[in-house]
Amino acid sequence: MVVQWGILGCAGIARKFCASVSRIDNAVIAAVASRTAGKADDFIAENCPGSKAYASYEELLADASIEAVYIPVPTSVKTELVLKVAAAKKHVLVEKPLASAADVKLMIDACKAAGVQFMDNTMFLHNARQDSIKSVLSDGGMFGDLRHVDSTFSIDCANDEAWAADNIRMKRSLEPLGCLGDLGWYNVRLTLWAFQYSLPTSVSCTYVEHTEEMVPTHLMAQMRFGNKTGSFMCSFKSAFRNSAEFVGSKAVLSLEDFVVTGKLDAASYKVTQTTFGAKDETFPLVTLKDEELKTGVQHAKLVETFSGLVASGKVDETWPEQTYQTQLVLDAMVKSAEQGGMWISLQ
Amino acid sequence: MVVQWGILGCAGIARKFCASVSRIDNAVIAAVASRTAGKADDFIAENCPGSKAYASYEELLADASIEAVYIPVPTSVKTELVLKVAAAKKHVLVEKPLASAADVKLMIDACKAAGVQFMDNTMFLHNARQDSIKSVLSDGGMFGDLRHVDSTFSIDCANDEAWAADNIRMKRSLEPLGCLGDLGWYNVRLTLWAFQYSLPTSVSCTYVEHTEEMVPTHLMAQMRFGNKTGSFMCSFKSAFRNSAEFVGSKAVLSLEDFVVTGKLDAASYKVTQTTFGAKDETFPLVTLKDEELKTGVQHAKLVETFSGLVASGKVDETWPEQTYQTQLVLDAMVKSAEQGGMWISLQ
Numbered sequence: 001m002v003v004q005w006g007i008l009g010c011a012g013i014a015r016k017f018c019a020s021v022s023r024i025d026n027a028v029i030a031a032v033a034s035r036t037a038g039k040a041d042d043f044i045a046e047n048c049p050g051s052k053a054y055a056s057y058e059e060l061l062a063d064a065s066i067e068a069v070y071i072p073v074p075t076s077v078k079t080e081l082v083l084k085v086a087a088a089k090k091h092v093l094v095e096k097p098l099a100s101a102a103d104v105k106l107m108i109d110a111c112k113a114a115g116v117q118f119m120d121n122t123m124f125l126h127n128a129r130q131d132s133i134k135s136v137l138s139d140g141g142m143f144g145d146l147r148h149v150d151s152t153f154s155i156d157c158a159n160d161e162a163w164a165a166d167n168i169r170m171k172r173s174l175e176p177l178g179c180l181g182d183l184g185w186y187n188v189r190l191t192l193w194a195f196q197y198s199l200p201t202s203v204s205c206t207y208v209e210h211t212e213e214m215v216p217t218h219l220m221a222q223m224r225f226g227n228k229t230g231s232f233m234c235s236f237k238s239a240f241r242n243s244a245e246f247v248g249s250k251a252v253l254s255l256e257d258f259v260v261t262g263k264l265d266a267a268s269y270k271v272t273q274t275t276f277g278a279k280d281e282t283f284p285l286v287t288l289k290d291e292e293l294k295t296g297v298q299h300a301k302l303v304e305t306f307s308g309l310v311a312s313g314k315v316d317e318t319w320p321e322q323t324y325q326t327q328l329v330l331d332a333m334v335k336s337a338e339q340g341g342m343w344i345s346l347q
Numbered sequence: 348m349v350v351q352w353g354i355l356g357c358a359g360i361a362r363k364f365c366a367s368v369s370r371i372d373n374a375v376i377a378a379v380a381s382r383t384a385g386k387a388d389d390f391i392a393e394n395c396p397g398s399k400a401y402a403s404y405e406e407l408l409a410d411a412s413i414e415a416v417y418i419p420v421p422t423s424v425k426t427e428l429v430l431k432v433a434a435a436k437k438h439v440l441v442e443k444p445l446a447s448a449a450d451v452k453l454m455i456d457a458c459k460a461a462g463v464q465f466m467d468n469t470m471f472l473h474n475a476r477q478d479s480i481k482s483v484l485s486d487g488g489m490f491g492d493l494r495h496v497d498s499t500f501s502i503d504c505a506n507d508e509a510w511a512a513d514n515i516r517m518k519r520s521l522e523p524l525g526c527l528g529d530l531g532w533y534n535v536r537l538t539l540w541a542f543q544y545s546l547p548t549s550v551s552c553t554y555v556e557h558t559e560e561m562v563p564t565h566l567m568a569q570m571r572f573g574n575k576t577g578s579f580m581c582s583f584k585s586a587f588r589n590s591a592e593f594v595g596s597k598a599v600l601s602l603e604d605f606v607v608t609g610k611l612d613a614a615s616y617k618v619t620q621t622t623f624g625a626k627d628e629t630f631p632l633v634t635l636k637d638e639e640l641k642t643g644v645q646h647a648k649l650v651e652t653f654s655g656l657v658a659s660g661k662v663d664e665t666w667p668e669q670t671y672q673t674q675l676v677l678d679a680m681v682k683s684a685e686q687g688g689m690w691i692s693l694q
Binding site: 013015016019144147148150152154156159204206208209218220222224227228229231233235237238239240241242243245247248249250251252256257259260261262263264272273274275276277279280281282283284285297299340341342343 | 360362363366491494495497499501503506551553555556565567569571574575576578580582584585586587588589590592594595596597598599603604606607608609610611619620621622623624626627628629630631632644646687688689690
């Protein structure tokens with residue numbers, strides 16, 4: 001079965017979705033809707049030739065042939081739109097972040113009531129590398145117990161004046177969470193994933209730089225899971241980077257490209273162990289594992305998995321639950337930042 | 348001129364000092380003192396054959412031929428000993444950390460009054476790699492401006508029950524700062540070094556694990572330098588690791604072994620830049636620089652530099668000032684930890 005997808009809006013990020021659909025067999029982009037006449041036509045010509053163009057979201061939602069919808073619109077208008085899509089009984093793949101945990105609850109309840117799948121578009125979770133990493137993290141002999149997850153996700157775009165002035169990520173009315181929503185979302189998700197979606201006991205976040213409207217542009221955040229920890233930096237003003245490190249009690253697993261891979265269909269990671277040299281004059285680094293896996297394209301895998309769920313008629317509740325937890329953490333981080341970095345309890 | 352060194356105490360860490368002296372031409376270990384009879388003899392036989400053994404610190408300090416003294420004793424007894432060494436008008440190389448910034452002030456004032464050099468035993472500062480890194484950090488074209496310094500220094504020793512029960516690093520009466528003093532000292536120093544010893548505007552620290560006596564064994568800390576930042580994790584319970592990363596506005600410099608190098612006489616670092624691939628489907632990592640420098644042995648360099656200062660008759664005030672700043676930051680971090688991770692202002 002080939003799932004018929006619709007796209008609501010022609011945001012730049014939707015190009016990636018089209019590229020992914022073009023790589024798989026169980027999905028097709030049947031229609032694209034834009035509120036601006038002509039924009040959908042241009043988008044289709046460039047990204048998914050043959051799709052139908054609709055001049056409004058409502059027309060696309062009224063098309064009974066569309067089974068699943070991808071929503072790449074700004075965060076401030078996502079909630080309303082997701083609720084409309086669910087009401088139309090279409091499955092929902094939505095861009096991150098979301099407006100608030102309360103809004104996520106509304107959305108996932110609506111999707112549940114409608115019997116449709118809800119998933120956020122966090123690609124890396126669908127990369128086969130995650131399974132391989134998980135096998136290391138649970139290898140007590142080599143890795144020990146996971147103690148700390150550190151990650152960095154930053155882009156230097158806001159150092160460009162034109163970007164800083166115009167990009168939606170800098171505007172409270174469109175993307176109120178700034179770099180926390182756009183980048184920190186992934187840092188949080190990776191950390192939750194590593195600790196098997198146990199909610200952190202408490203979190204802390206400090207906005208080091210922000211716009212006049214308090215949209216964060218450079219921040220540091222921390223998470224506690226009892227006596228285990230996570231930390232990250234995310235920024236619109238630091239060099240582009242998406243690295244992560246899992247520190248066990250015995251070894252360290254690190255990767256350079258945890259959000260989007262450096263190669264299209266392969267992904268790598270390293271497991272290392274530092275050792276004491278003679279008279280502690282040196283700390284030699286030993287590589288225990290240096291993996292490069294043939295993984296396929298992670299985003300294509302996401303759409304394929306989602307389409308497979310649609311085709312199966314079964315809803316997987318773990319995906320909306322993960323979205324909800326991620327947003328709960330982000331909301332607590334915003335609260336912490338508003339209180340000068342105070343630790344905010346989540347349990 | 349060959350500087351005549353004395354060592355006060357036979358702590359295991361002093362073996363490294365002996366190894367370093369054996370590698371250079373302008374220093375010799377003339378005497379070793381221990382409060383336990385026979386211990387100095389054993390230490391000398393193993394580490395510096397030919398040195399004189401003294402059965403008390405006072406006897407060594409009374410030896411007019413000794414010009415410089417290395418002090419590897421526990422933190423709780425360092426202050427008194429450094430003041431005695433200064434009073435004996437001998438130059439002072441002391442192990443880190445120190446008891447408090449107030450104590451550091453006492454020590455450096457005493458050394459200044461006596462006209463002797465004061466330096467703490469932070470080896471990595473004397474590694475030629477630091478100069479090479481500095482040249483990258485000040486290369487606006489390639490690196491941009493330094494935005495963030497992240498580092499990890501952890502050892503897993505406290506997962507060993509015998510170590511946890513006996514080691515001085517776990518005992519408040521000997522090393523009250525636990526992993527913050529033993530490991531975090533280096534994280535703080537590296538960050539101060541990177542920001543050219545401007546004092547942070549504020550710092551935050553959270554003890555995630557600590558002994559019953561509140562000696563920290565796993566912690567996270569953050570530093571703000573206006574809108575630039577530093578962060579680190581240090582731990583006695585996580586895998587051995589001493590990595591660091593400097594995030595510029597354009598590129599990232601990373602090293603795996605910032606405290607003690609993996610190889611004895613060489614040290615490396617990498618400068619990388621993440622880029623956008625077609626349709627943002629990939630974030631390819633580009634290596635701008637992959638350096639391995641022939642550096643010599645960093646600790647030997649420290650002793651050589653110190654001995655050179657002694658021989659020159661000139662005192663370099665930058666070393667005690669760096670020690671003072673490092674301890675000021677540690678003291679503020681302890682204060683922050685006592686207040687649940689609150690940001691503590693330093694300016």
